[in-house]
Amino acid sequence: ACMLEYVTSWGMEKLFHARWWDYSHRRFNIQGRICLLGAIVFGLLGVLITDVIQPEVNRITQMIPLPVVHWMCVIFMALIVADTIITVLGIIDLADNLAKFSETVQAYAEKAGDSLQWGKDIFRDKFRDKVQDRVQDWSDSSQEILANMQATAASILNKQQRRMINAFPRLRFTDSIKYSKIIETLHEMLRRK
Known part of the structure; x- marks a missing residue:
């Protein structure tokens, strides 16, 4: 999760010339993109999701017919792609x-x-x-x-x-x-x- 946050921060900065979040004010940060506290929170939530939430989700999804799960995946993926496109187009200028x-x-x-x-x-x-x-x-x-x-x-x-x-x-612009x-x-x- 921290690697994804770091790469996302770097990519958004290069693409939009803006720094969307900054952890420089926190101890143990790497270039202000990620910090130790965030890593700990991501780690604890990852364990909670894996050990507590995912077994329940798995139990519920086992009751849904496989073709329905496939269609749900396609629909949710389309929504994610549409949201990403709308967000990028909205902030590009x-x-x-x-x-x-x-x-x-x-x-x-x-x-x-x-x-x-x-x-x-x-x-x-x-x-x-x-x-x-x-x-x-x-x-x-x-x-x-x-x-x-x-x-x-x-x-x-x-x-x-x-x-x-x-x-x-x-949010801060890196070039202005x-x-x-x-x-x-x-x-x-x-x-x-």
């Missing part, structure tokens, strides 16, 4: 859409006579005296800015891209600090919904 998002938000900021610096600190900087964990405590203008940024993100980033950004809180900062901003913005 993520960098381009982040650039569009950045340009659009910067244009709004320039119209307001401001310049926007990206990163999660944007909320502390922009709303310095109003930093609260709950959006309803912000001023109307701050809520309006946040709502405009959220609407802009929703119109530019597709559903799959928003889902992946939300699902991978440590700016895009990594934009991702940080989007994380913080989604957190404040």
Whole structure:
């Protein structure tokens, strides 16, 4: 399982120029792609699945006629392939859409006579005296800015891209600090919904 996680991390980084997860903050990691804690958890769950769950699944599947099992395998494989294709197609132009998002938000900021610096600190900087964990405590203008940024993100980033950004809180681009900062901003913005 750890070898699969390592190879997947490496492959996704090469394909999308982004680091989807990072265990660098954990002890005993290998290039931040895998860590000892993950290996232990995978190992324990592997034993649980092999010794406890698989015998039950085997007992149940023995009751299903073999042709039905074959069709189920074909259907599930088709679903996995379709899900993989939809995911890859959905995130393949993520960098381009982040650039569009950045340009659009910067244009709004320039119209307001401001310049926007990206990163999660944007909320502390922009709303310095109003930093609260709950959006309803912000001023109307701050809520309006946040709502405009959220609407802009929703119109530019597709559903799959928003889902992946939300699902991978440590997502970072390997070839663009700016895009990594934009991702940080989007994380913080989604957190404040």
